Amino acid sequence: MKSHEEIRSMLPAMAGGDLSKADQSLLEQHLVECPTCRSELSQLQAVVAAVRSTPQLEPPPWLSSRIMARVKEEQESHRSWFARLFLPLQIKLPLEALALVMICATTWYVMQDVNRSQQRPSVPPAAEAPAAAPAREADRVSDAQAPRATVPVIPPSVPVAPKAESPPSATPLRPVAQKPQAAPAFAPPPQKVPEHIEQMERFKSASESVSAPSAAGREQRAGSPSPMADHTMAAKRKAESSNSGLGVTGMQTQRLRLVVEDRATVSDALGIIVQRLGGTILESRTGSAKVRIQADRLPELVEQLARLGRITERPVVDKAGDKVLELLIIWQAAK
């Protein structure tokens, strides 16, 4: 027999018709004797009936349109994202493949270029005489010791003013009466600019853009050559003194001194530059060369030689002089 409270707790279920048949008959027996539970059940039944009979509301008429607008908007954004990337396939796919190939090729080229610029030219030019090997070795040693930034910056666009920029101690050579040239003039055959020379020029441009040490420091380094380089310099001076007699054509012979990073490449580069300017190399030796060139092309020659290294002695241009002149170019490695 269940207590009053237990039976009372079954009233909400009874009101909704959620009781089992056994519980329902038990409760009905109790209700006959209990007016309080009868009244309570009546209230609960009224509440349940009222809740269940709550009228259904109609959704706003615009609701389905609004929902579908959002659904279509969402679908459209998803489809357009896909379409932007891939559709129409017959057009986009070849274009994307082409773009991919171009990106790969560009990347490969850039990587190759970076690798090349990181390598210094190490193969000596074949035109150099074997006797010059020790001197080149010395130059390489001094190259390794000297910082690259010691090369002065001479922008190509600046007009050449030889007298103003010549060091005070440098005295230009006077024209010397020269004997007729015994040997035929040497003119290198037209050739393509070797890749390692182009690399050197590129590398020089890059190194010139880096902040260079002070001029005083450069002068100090230039003025304190190593003993080995001293020996080389002495040999060169001797060669120059013998070269001074090369002016056999009766023209004025000027002199240009050049301090370069890599002596090995100057000879080739000089040949190309002179050829481009319409000149001729009369004689070429280790560390020096004699060229013949139109006087009006001299500034260009000087400008291009300035890209190979630092000019320490410039030729004096005599405007009233000959239209063709001979120039002795002497280069030495930077210390």
Add this chain to the structure above:
Amino acid sequence: MSTVTAEISEELQLLAACRKGDTAAFEQLVLRYQRSLYNVAFRISGNEADAADIVQETFLAAWRKIKEFRGEAKLSTWLTSIAVNQARSRWQHNRQKQGREESLDSSDEAGQGRPLQVASDQPSAMEQLERSQLRELLERCIRALDQGFREVLVLRDMREMPYDEVGQVLGLREGTVKSRLFRARESVRDCVTKGMAQP
């Protein structure tokens, strides 16, 4: 029976079309279920604007997840569970914004143990509830229920959903659904009685 079978078959076809991205098929489902979902949402949220938003978000969520629906439950049950979750999150958001609401349960518990004041000479509750002003009182009492009790009452007594489906929608056991339902009925009864007793 054949009508029910035809409806189920049609619903399956609409679902298959929706999975392929057919918005026209989805619109059919929207038109079919928006009314019942709107009523559930309105009874739980107690606000027409919120109810419309809840229904919209419910269908949007259903559209996004339509490929995941494998038919383990009825579509109406699945949609109702989404709507209840939407209503819950919106209710929590509103609650944080507006502060605490009056809980019918707390007043209910305070009144526990007191004998029910029912005067025998008063008109029956059924007669009073038939009056239109009492309809408003009833809805206020339902809105005053705690969220968990209100959900059960709405789904079972208003939507007349079977207990097992109510359990599926709310993630509750059947016994819990029943106990909450009976408690909710008592709470509403007490609320209505108190409201009627006040002048």
